Amino acid sequence: MTCGEVGKLLQRYLDGTLAGGRAARLSAHLEDCRRCGLEADTYELIKKALADSRGQVPSESLARLRAFGERIARGDEPVER
Numbered sequence: 195m196t197c198g199e200v201g202k203l204l205q206r207y208l209d210g211t212l213a214g215g216r217a218a219r220l221s222a223h224l225e226d227c228r229r230c231g232l233e234a235d236t237y238e239l240i241k242k243a244l245a246d247s248r249g250q251v252p253s254e255s256l257a258r259l260r261a262f263g264e265r266i267a268r269g270d271e272p273v274e275r
């Protein structure tokens with residue numbers, strides 16, 4: 195699975211609506227790929243913050259998430275610098 199595929203499927207994976215085989219491959223990718231693992235953590239943080247009405251989504255996390263989505267939409271592979 196590529197980082198681009200992970201970016202497209204991550205939301206469904208975290209919502210628990212991704213079918214078993216793909217979920218397993220995505221999970222394996224998150225273990226191997228530090229960058230996608232970080233993106234997954236960011237999604238989780240936002241989900242938790244949204245679920246907790248007292249919580250506030252850190253604007254930094256939202257900006258990072260938006261940038262990630264835009265990169266995926268353009269078809270760029272994430273580049274580690």
Ligand SMILES: [Zn+2]
Binds near residue numbers: 197
């Ligand atoms: Zn990746």
